[in-house]
Amino acid sequence: xxxxxxxxxxxxxxxxxxxxxxxxxxxxxxxxxxxxxxxxxxxxxxxxxxxxxxxxxxxxxxxxxxxxxxxxxxxxxxxxxxxxxxxxxxxxxxxxxxxx
Amino acid sequence: xxxxxxxxxxxxxxxxxxxxxxxxxxxxxxxxxxxxxxxxxxxxxxxxxxxxxxxxxxxxxxxxxxxxxxxxxxxxxxxxxxxxxxxxxxxxxxxxxxxxxxxxxxxxxxxxxxxxxxxxxxxxxxxxxxxxxxxxxxxxxxxxxxxxxxxxxxxxxxxxxxxxxxxxxxxxxxxxxxxxxxxxxxxxxxxxxxxxxxxxxxxxxxxxxxxxxxxxxxxxxxxxxxxxxxxxxxxxxxxxxxxxxxxxxxxxxxxxxxxxxxxxxxxxxxxxxxxxxxxxxxxxxxxxxxxxxxxxxxxxxxxxxxxxxxxxxxxxxxxxxxxxxxxxxxxxxxxxxxxxxxxxxxxxxxxxxxxxxxxxxxxxxxxxxxxxxxxxxxxxxxxxxxxxxxxxxxxxxxxxxxxxxxxxxxxxxxxxxxxxxxxxxxxxxxxxxxxxxxxxxxxxxxxxxxxxxxxxxxxxxxxxxxxxxxxxxxxxxxxxxxxxxxxxxxx
Numbered sequence: 001x002x003x004x005x006x007x008x009x010x011x012x013x014x015x016x017x018x019x020x021x022x023x024x025x026x027x028x029x030x031x032x033x034x035x036x037x038x039x040x041x042x043x044x045x046x047x048x049x050x051x052x053x054x055x056x057x058x059x060x061x062x063x064x065x066x067x068x069x070x071x072x073x074x075x076x077x078x079x080x081x082x083x084x085x086x087x088x089x090x091x092x093x094x095x096x097x098x099x100x
Numbered sequence: 101x102x103x104x105x106x107x108x109x110x111x112x113x114x115x116x117x118x119x120x121x122x123x124x125x126x127x128x129x130x131x132x133x134x135x136x137x138x139x140x141x142x143x144x145x146x147x148x149x150x151x152x153x154x155x156x157x158x159x160x161x162x163x164x165x166x167x168x169x170x171x172x173x174x175x176x177x178x179x180x181x182x183x184x185x186x187x188x189x190x191x192x193x194x195x196x197x198x199x200x201x202x203x204x205x206x207x208x209x210x211x212x213x214x215x216x217x218x219x220x221x222x223x224x225x226x227x228x229x230x231x232x233x234x235x236x237x238x239x240x241x242x243x244x245x246x247x248x249x250x251x252x253x254x255x256x257x258x259x260x261x262x263x264x265x266x267x268x269x270x271x272x273x274x275x276x277x278x279x280x281x282x283x284x285x286x287x288x289x290x291x292x293x294x295x296x297x298x299x300x301x302x303x304x305x306x307x308x309x310x311x312x313x314x315x316x317x318x319x320x321x322x323x324x325x326x327x328x329x330x331x332x333x334x335x336x337x338x339x340x341x342x343x344x345x346x347x348x349x350x351x352x353x354x355x356x357x358x359x360x361x362x363x364x365x366x367x368x369x370x371x372x373x374x375x376x377x378x379x380x381x382x383x384x385x386x387x388x389x390x391x392x393x394x395x396x397x398x399x400x401x402x403x404x405x406x407x408x409x410x411x412x413x414x415x416x417x418x419x420x421x422x423x424x425x426x427x428x429x430x431x432x433x434x435x436x437x438x439x440x441x442x443x444x445x446x447x448x449x450x451x452x453x454x455x456x457x458x459x460x461x462x463x464x465x466x467x468x469x470x471x472x473x474x475x476x477x478x479x480x481x482x483x484x485x486x487x488x489x490x491x492x493x494x495x496x497x498x499x500x501x502x503x504x505x506x507x508x509x510x511x512x513x514x515x516x517x518x519x520x521x522x523x524x525x526x527x528x529x530x531x532x533x534x535x536x537x538x539x540x541x542x543x544x545x546x547x548x549x550x551x552x553x554x555x556x557x558x559x560x561x562x563x564x565x566x567x568x569x570x571x572x573x574x575x576x577x578x579x580x581x582x583x584x585x586x587x588x589x590x591x
Contacts, residue, residue, distance in 0.1 A: 008458060015417060015461045016424070016438065017454060018446025030516050031459050037517055038406045041475050044482065051477035052484060054308045055294045055533025055570075060340045067334055079201035085431035092426050095437045 002035040003028060104264045104317045107173050107324050114161055114172045121154035121161070121172040125216055128174045132218070132265050139241050141250075141259040143179050145219035146186045150174070153216045160214075168214035170328060175210055176266035178257050179220040180227050181312065182301035183207055186217075190303050191225040191235040191253075194448025195429045204301020205336070206270060206312045206329040213328045218266055221256030225450045226420065227277055227305045229253045230522040233513050234452040241509075242284060244560060245546065248506040251281030254315070258285040261315045268325050269315040274306050275408050276501075276526025278313045279538040283501035283563025286540045286589070288322045288580060289315045293570045294533035295340040297326070298333030306415035309408075309530050319539065319581040323347035326573065342571050350574040351581040358579065359392045361494035365401035366525055371503040374544040378562040379500045381591035382541040382583070386498065389582055394494050398486040401528055403479050405520055408527040410463050410476030416453075417460030423448060455516060480531050487532040491569040496579055499525050501538040501563035505546075525565060535573045538563035539580045540589040564588070 008028045012019050019027065081087040086094075113119050119127075129147060136142050157172045177183060180190045182200035189195045203211075211217060224234035232240040232255025240255040242248040243263040250259045254271030258281035261269050271278040273291035282289020291313040302312055314325035330344045362383065367376065387393055425431035425444030432443040449457070463472035490497055503524055512519045529536040543559035564583070568576035 003462065007462065011458050011461045011465060014465060015421075015457050016441040016445055017449070017457055018442040019454065019458075020446075023451070023454065027455050027458055030455060031462070033517055034409060034459060034520075035462075035472075038410060038472065038476075041403060041406050041410075041479050044400075044403065044479055046475065046478035046482070049478040049481050051474055052481035053477060054338070055484065056338060056340065060295060060342070066337075076201055080427070083197070083199050083201075083428055085425060085429070094426055095433075095435055095440055097437050 001032060002039070003032050105267045106317055107170060107267060107321045110173050110267060111167055111171050114157065115167060117161065121157035121216065122151070124172055125150055125154045125174065128218060128265065135263050135265055138246070139243060139259050139263055140238050141221055141240050141256040141263065141265060142176065142219045143189060143191070143222050143237055143256070144187045146183065146217055149186060150216045150218055153211060157214055157216070169324060170210060171214035173215045173267050174218050175215045176218050176221045176257055176260040176269040177207060178223050178254050178269070178271050180223060180272055180303045180305070181207060181270055182303065183217065183220065186220060188220060188303070189237070190227070191223045191237060192448065192450065192453070193236045193430060194423050194444070198429050200301070202301065204312070205298040205333045207301065209329050210270070210325070221254070221260055221269060223256055224253035225453050226303070226416070227253040227272055227274055228416070228452050228456055230276065230280060230519055231507070231512065232256065232281070233509065234450060236450050239509055242506050244286060245506065247508055248560065249284065249509055251284030251506065253277040255281050257315050258282055258287065258289065261317060262287050267317070268321050270312055270329070271315055272302060273311050273313055273530065274309045274412060275530050276523040278315070279501050279526050279536055279563070279565060280523065282315060282538040284506040284561065286543065286561030287315055287317060288319050288537060288539050288584070289313070290322050290326060290537040290577070291529070291535060292326055292330060292573050293535045295338050296535065296571065296573065297329050298336040298339040300333055300335035304419040306412040307419065308415060309412060319577060319584050320348060320351060322537070323351060323577045323581075345574045347574055347577050350578055353578060355389060355391065355578065355582055357390050357392060358495040358575070359394050359493070360386055361394050361396035361490050361497045363396050363398040363401065363490070363497060363499060365398050366499040370521070370524070371500065372505060375500055375503065375505060375562050378542040378544060378591060379564055382564040382588055383498055385583055385586050385588050385591060386579075389586055396490050396493060396497070398490060398528070400479065400482045400486050404483055404528045404531060405524055407476045407479045407483065407531060408523070409459070409520055410472050411480060411531070413456040413460030414464050414473050415460070417457045417464065420453065420457055452516070483528055484532040487534055487567070496572070496575060497567040499565045499567070501525060501565040505544055505560040505562060529567050534567050534570055535576050536565055536567045537576050537580045538565050539583055542589070542591040
């Protein structure tokens with residue numbers, strides 16, 4: 001077994017994700033099978049391989065295309081807040097985080 | 101069914117005043133009204149927005165002025181691509197009522213070129229899936245056989261174009277989500293090189309893999325849409341400054357006896373015999389066209405699915421952290437902030453998304469990062485090297501798009517790993533960043549596909565995939581066009 005019930009609980013906590021009891025066991029079993037499959041990567045010796053984080057070459061990446069740091073008008077607050085679940089313009093309202 | 105409209109057909113009919121843009125639009129909404137209840141390809145329609153555009157086009161026609169390249173073309177947009185003022189759900193309950201305050205660059209460019217945006221198409225939730233069955237709003241049906249999936253995740257876009265409910269459509273491809281539904285629905289479908297099309301406004305799944313690309317009724321239409329949406333965008337730092345050729349003009353150029361690689365690894369076990377037969381017939385068409393066929397090896401192909409499900413889920417777990425119930429989308433209220441996060445995410449995400457968040461968080465977590473994520477990135481480099489090596493010997497690579505014909509609704513939903521393996525021939529190009537197209541390559545009898553069992557009506561499409569080197573879109577399109585003109589769709 002690659003992944004335990006406790007692992008799934010720990011990871012769900014890291015991801016702030018409520019899982020029901022049946023979800024917990026179903027995902028554990030399915031992810032276990034997927035991790036077993038992913039284990040085939042260990043057949044390859046990659047000791048001398050550089051990890052690849054993205055596909056573009058040096059001259060195509062942000063360094064070559066960084067823009068000037070200019071202030072541009074961006075009056076979208078009203079639009080953005082209109083679709084918020086609990087807006088209190090100009091703020092988003094959330095449950096109390098600090099206890100007195 | 102009458103023959104589907106093409107982009108040139110629309111512009112010529114408008115210019116000759118055979119039909120107005122408003123009449124054309126009304127006709128398409130009538131088609132959608134008639135077929136969509138059964139296909140479930142569209143989630144949201146944008147009639148007001150489309151009508152305003154139709155009026156602009158009709159005014160241009162009345163003024164006798166030149167018409168823009170996509171004048172009056174009715175286009176569908178996958179629901180993971182932002183449209184200002186029009187609901188964009190990503191096929192998820194967590195964004196059920198989300199209305200973006202801005203347009204994706206690709207959408208903006210389509211409209212600037214004269215296209216009419218009809219509405220938003222169904223897809224797997226957050227583009228995670230290969231059958232469109234992971235949509236929170238129900239699956240899409242394959243227009244060729246109602247008991248079959250249309251492919252995914254861009255199943256709604258593929259079905260809409262196939263059924264004549266749109267002339268062209270935008271999809272997104274992270275591991276095969278444009279090419280595989282193109283194959284399953286029997287229409288050309290293309291993903292340009294990573295960086296070719298701006299991702300601004302594409303709601304992120306896996307940022308190092310996500311790409312926007314077109315579906316059309318023929319390769320020329322795919323070329324026309326790609327040319328419109330491609331090119332540098334200051335709002336996406338990964339969109340490149342590489343010049344955008346006139347892909348449509350390139351199509352007419354004669355093939356110069358290109359060398360085409362046939363990688364042995366894409367023809368192994370797991371491929372349906374009926375699919376193999378069609379792909380081999382398709383390859384024979386290229387030979388007849390004067391192409392030189394070269395057997396090549398791409399030794400790390402077999403590791404691509406494993407790499408993909410490490411990297412894509414890791415990136416997804418990070419990208420989807422933004423759905424917390426604070427700024428947009430669903431909120432499930434609770435007295436504490438953290439409980440609100442947990443409950444909102446638990447209630448808003450569907451099973452496949454939760455599975456991938458758990459897997460992605462796991463491979464990034466302390467103690468497992470090196471074993472999974474770093475290892476995945478290293479093998480990704482080996483897969484990209486396979487492509488670089490291949491392109492020193494050949495001009496393009498031919499493979500099947502999918503190892504199997506469209507499968508039945510419900511057939512693979514209980515086994516995620518089996519579903520993932522449907523992407524075995526497409527994820528390689530996603531990881532390497534190269535451009536790829538799927539073109540129709542014959543149809544097979546459903547009984548042929550089922551080894552004797554006659555169930556579905558109609559015939560099931562097969563797709564042939566062409567990979568080119570980075571920014572070799574013109575070559576890929578040219579080959580696809582030559583194949584189409586030589587009758588490739590009917591092999």
